[in-house]
Amino acid sequence: MSDQWGLCKGCKWWQIEPDATVEDQTVGFCIEQDLQQFKIRITGNGGCNMFVAGKPARAEGSSEKPPTAEPVR
Template sequence: MARKNHDEWGECKDCKWFEVGTDASVGNTTLGRCIEEGLQRFALRVSGNSGCNCFVAGEVAHARGSGSAPPGAKSTR
């Protein structure tokens, strides 16, 4: 997989690639999945205070099943 040049690091709770359940509020301990295109195949379950350098500031996505273990939602982005 070719990696993009990611220079910005941030927490999942502030990232557009963080997807949580439809009724979930977003916080440090909220569990959801990472829906960044290059990472979707891994079905990563992360918390709001997890973070990485694929961070893109934006609104968190919501989908039913995103907070399940394993995450059962289809990506919304």
């Protein structure tokens, strides 16, 4: 686990739709391995201490309720 807290929109564990823009209100799916089972759907301005800086992953179904996409990392 990272000791650094950060926003989802700058995290490699945030997965969004292929054509989505990275913004505060964009909805995505947290694909951090320990959290995948919970199918957390969260906006870009959400955040946590599992943050790892990077570009969000992209997959169709990441913004569904619940997310239907498979994690791509």
